[in-house]
Amino acid sequence: MRICIVTEYFPGGEDLDIRGGAEACAYNEARMLSEKHEVTVLTSRTPENPGDYTAGNMQVMVCGPERRYVQAGSITGRLRFMASALRRGLKLDPDVVIGYNFITHPVAWWIAERRNAAAVARYHDVWLGEWIKNIGLSGILGEVLERYTLTRRFDRIITVSGYTAGKVLERYPWQRVSTVHNMVDFRAPKVERTPGPSVSCVSRLVEYKRIQDLIRAVADLRDEFPDIRCRIIGTGPLEESLRKLALQEGADENVEFLGFVERHEDVLRVVAESWVFCLPSVVEGFGIVVVEAMGCGTPFLAAEIPPVVEASQGRGGLFFRPSDWRDLRDKLKLLLSDSKLRSRLSSEGAEVFSGYSADAIGEKLEEILMEVTHHKGNE
Structure with a gap:
């Protein structure tokens, strides 16, 4: 053809x-x-x-x-x-x-x-x-x-x-x-997980991606995980307001905005180093970043919307109620606290990833x- x-x-x-x-x-x-x-x-x-x-x-x-x-x-x-x-x-x-x-x-x-x-x-x-x-x-x-x-x-x-x-x-x-x-076909980067609890997110910084929910959840978990680290890759019109939110919530030292990362390999490295990958978005056509997280062996946490459930086949991670930052917080706490759960979800994700x-x-x-x-x- x-x-x-x-x-x-x-x-x-x-x-x-x-x-x-x-x-x-x-x-x-x-x-x-x-x-x-x-x-x-x-x-x-x-x-x-x-x-x-x-x-x-x-x-x-x-x-x-x-x-x-x-x-x-x-x-x-x-x-x-x-x-x-x-x-x-x-x-x-x-x-x-x-x-x-x-x-x-x-x-x-x-x-x-x-x-x-x-x-x-x-x-x-x-x-x-x-x-x-x-x-x-x-x-x-x-x-x-x-x-x-x-x-x-x-x-x-x-x-x-x-x-x-x-x-x-x-x-x-x-x-x-x-x-x-x-x-979705790549070789996962060979990196070590961060020594302390960490969560990553790759997203445009726009309203429907609901990055504010992740920031609020991370801020609320600082008492239990003082060294929690949240790295956000992406740019968009809400970047300044999200930075202000992190400051207002007292989490500006826990939340790092990495901006636009040119090399896809470097994006995958951040995901692979993280304990958890989070996609709080309420609007997606597929959810390719969740599949990429599974390919990196990183359990995901995502808003429970149909395309992301379909993309993951309901395996490899946990879901929370869309736009509910408290439910996001509770599920994130569970994942960060339970290494056996993370290991099981990582294995599930690897199986799903092979189909892509x-x-x-x-x-x-x-x-x-x-x-x-x-x-x-x-x-």
């Missing part, structure tokens, strides 16, 4: 550092598919990716003016990227075009329509009616584009979870939807792509 992948960001530089879930999904799947198929990637021009390049068996074409990695906003930059990616994509002759996030789904659709290729949307979550609540006024662009995307008749929408598939089909029952979980290997997920994805291109060719 000739496969065109459209992704807002793609790892660049010598180390091919990955910074976000959709980017990781696109890279891992592109790399796996390129072992057997011709893969061309359309992505943003960034300081790390200033010009077209080859990564393994993949041809990467950078589009639009240079811009830095962003998680929200940048409406003008994103629109210019979309226009450039469309122009370059129309010069290709793909069998299938896959979009990986809300600004690339329409581009994949337009290229596929004009080049008579199969159109596929790799879907992480449905935010219809929630964009502005989740990320502010810049969410207007997401709201418009997602409504447009889900009213197109894609040859297939491939969701990362059954939970997300259900959300698509609830509103658009005529869409053709399949589920293939995210590929590149071979297992890649085979499912390839089968669906072969099916949609075969059907398109017979129309």
Whole structure:
């Protein structure tokens, strides 16, 4: 197959550092598919990716003016990227075009329509009616584009979870939807656990991630665990207010904000060193960081929401009531106090993690792509 992948960001530089879930999904799947198929990637021009390049068996074409990695906003930059990616994509002759996030789904659709290729949307979550609540006024662009995307008749929408598939089909029952979980395939860093009790978190610092719940829980546990250490990786608009919260709660010496960590390997090291990994988020499409924690042998503590329960298969960690920092505190206390429980959950997580290997997920994805291109060719 000739496969065109459209992704807002793609790892660049010598180390091919990955910074976000959709980017990781696109890279891992592109790399796996390129072992057997011709893969061309359309992505943003960034300081790390200033010009077209080859990564393994993949041809990467950078589009639009240079811009830095962003998680929200940048409406003008994103629109210019979309226009450039469309122009370059129309010069290709793909069998299938896959979009990986809300600004690339329409581009994949337009290229596929004009080049008579199969159109596929790799879907992480449905935010219809929630964009502005989740990320502010810049969410207007997401709201418009997602409504447009889900009213197109894609040859297939491939969701990362059954939970997300259900959300698509609830509103658009005529869409053709399949589920293939995210590929999570890496070698766990060989590191020692921290000598004292520790918890890590990898998250955007936005309201729906509920980092404030973790900070309050850690602050409340200082009497029982005076040397508790909480390391938070990520940036976002709430960073300053979260720092102030830690100070107000008297936990500023226990809570460390590491900001944006460039190397994914370094992120995994922090997770692997921790006694517990925490994801307090109440909005997720899949929960890839929980699977990564299991791959590092670190038990997780997460808000009990359907996509994360699905991703973990309910094993490898404990769940607390969403947005309930006191329940989070109680479960965190249990995990930090019971080494046998942590060991059992670590073993469970390793078993679950093995099911997310590149071979297992890649085979499912390839089968669906072969099916949609075969059907398109017979129309």
